[in-house]
């Protein structure tokens with residue numbers, strides 16, 4: 001059988017890594033396929049890999065449209081523009097596509113999968129979620145025979161690195177972010193990462209596969225880590241919690257709820273000790289039970305290895321449907337009303353006046369919310385406001401939000417209250 005002919009568009013961190021794997025004699029990639037062409041913006045750039053054996057294309061759409069390419073590997077990035085145009089061109093003529101582009105798959109996954117199926121092509125994206133950790137494959141294959149109720153993970157290495165460094169070094173969010181940018185761990189514009197959107201793209205993809213629904217990014221409620229302060233990390237730590245950015249999708253009575261937000265995890269929680277830039281995913285499924293996947297979520301080596309594993313699946317005839325099932329069998333995800341119940345962490349910056357704590361307790365009591373623990377930072381002479389933190393016993397999120405609104409209206413707070421859910425090990429992950 002003739003070898004599959006591969007073209008790679010995008011020769012940055014990941015693309016360069018895949019070219020290196022093709023050049024490595026020990027890699028299985030060359031057994032059943034060969035790299036024949038590459039594309040990037042600047043032909044003259046030294047990328048530390050020998051590109052002379054491969055045809056060069058200035059235009060990734062021309063590469064994707066070339067009949068001499070059987071598999072188009074998209075490693076450009078971005079939900080639209082050149083990446084989307086090139087992937088559409090490849091699928092439109094029946095060429096297989098392998099991509100690491102979570103934004104593209106989260107926003108346009110249904111249309112791309114539809115084009116793939118119509119034209120007899122495969123669309124694979126293991127590297128789009130979890131870098132080197134085989135999260136997509138695990139859900140498509142290992143958990144396929146079970147019924148997943150929840151997928152919950154730490155899916156953005158930059159946020160996890162920032163939160164871990166804040167805790168370990170005692171530096172502020174701004175200081176750690178700025179250092180991460182200097183080291184190249186965070187983008188110059190960090191909004192996609194710290195705002196939670198990158199994790200939301202990945203959650204969209206995982207939820208679609210886990211729950212058998214079409215990817216629906218617009219349905220994810222997204223909150224980033226920008227408001228997490230050193231005070232939160234220290235006080236949550238005193239109460240036995242570690243703060244993580246959690247991306248979570250739950251299926252309740254056939255309806256799907258997805259959110260990305262910072263949460264306080266008890267120290268024995270399966271995701272609490274996933275530190276630095278590691279990624280992890282916890283899947284609750286019946287009858288499999290709880291499964292945990294953990295590893296390096298980004299970087300040249302792990303991400304290129306995931307691209308390579310998709311290529312090998314293609315070459316060995318193991319590639320299935322993009323989201324695990326034919327598109328006609330994927331339902332539109334009915335949106336769950338967030339009827340969430342749980343415990344909460346609330347940080348308030350309150351004016352240093354008598355009666356403030358009593359007024360706050362009164363607003364909570366009005367919503368039948370019981371306080372579990374309460375911490376106050378010492379008042380310094382030069383400050384007129386003081387941070388207080390409390391955690392609650394289990395209550396309805398709607399009542400917690402009503403209480404927070406009432407507290408904010410009291411004119412005793414010096415900044416908007418900050419609310420996070422509290423999660424314990426062994427707690428059922430479902431939202432209602």
Ligand SMILES: NC(=O)c1ccc[n+]([C@@H]2O[C@H](COP(=O)([O-])OP(=O)(O)OC[C@H]3O[C@@H](n4cnc5c(N)ncnc54)[C@H](OP(=O)(O)O)[C@@H]3O)[C@@H](O)[C@H]2O)c1
Nearest residue numbers: 010011012013014040041042075076077082100101298299
């Ligand atoms: N980096 C990671 O660890 C990681 C992990 C998981 C997934 N991903 C995903 O993998 C993809 C690639 O990420 P990356 O980090 O490798 O990106 P990158 O380092 O920024 O590289 C992007 C590449 O795309 C090329 N490019 C950009 N615009 C182009 C255009 N209009 N036409 C042709 N080529 C164009 C660039 O060309 P020039 O080099 O000539 O400028 C560059 O080679 C993204 O979807 C990303 O989300 C990355």
